[in-house]
Amino acid sequence: MTTAITGAAHGPGFDTRDPRPETRDSGLGTRDSGLGKDGGMEHVRGIGGYFVKAADPAALSAWYRDCLGLDIDATGLWRQEAGPTVFAAFESGTDYFGPGDQRTMLNFRVRDLDAMLAQLRAAGADVAEETQEMDGVGRFGRVTDPEGNRIELWQPV
Numbered sequence: 001m002t003t004a005i006t007g008a009a010h011g012p013g014f015d016t017r018d019p020r021p022e023t024r025d026s027g028l029g030t031r032d033s034g035l036g037k038d039g040g041m042e043h044v045r046g047i048g049g050y051f052v053k054a055a056d057p058a059a060l061s062a063w064y065r066d067c068l069g070l071d072i073d074a075t076g077l078w079r080q081e082a083g084p085t086v087f088a089a090f091e092s093g094t095d096y097f098g099p100g101d102q103r104t105m106l107n108f109r110v111r112d113l114d115a116m117l118a119q120l121r122a123a124g125a126d127v128a129e130e131t132q133e134m135d136g137v138g139r140f141g142r143v144t145d146p147e148g149n150r151i152e153l154w155q156p157v
Helices: 056-069 113-122
Strands: 001-002 106-109 131-134 138-144 151-157
Touching: 001 056, 056 113, 113 138
Parallel strands: 001 131, 106 151
Antiparallel strands: 131 138, 138 151
16 A cells, blocks of 8 residues: 655655755765864764674574675675755654654665565565555655564655
């Protein structure tokens, strides 16, 4: 089942475009505002890592590798494809992250949401039946990893 969601579901002003017109590509796959110590406020350059606690870290890492195709090396380094990343704050009472007290949710971009969800179901993963669609943004599905962390999968438009 697919339902439509609005930008409000992803927080106020949800937009995958860079809102800062002064940004430019630095040539390293990152955005550079040209500002810094002498020109204004410093800005973060991207997400440098995402860390999770796990009862069995090796097994959880293997699940992400085997079920989602997360190609990480022995040090945990993953060279992901370029693309938009959304940062959005949600109300503390939201159920968008699923039941429980999960305070953050990891969102992975995928090429084909239906194929990824089928792959996860075939592997026995806990996949939510419902998908959602946001006009102009894309489609979303959710899976829960073996440690109980709800993950969102996003097929951008």
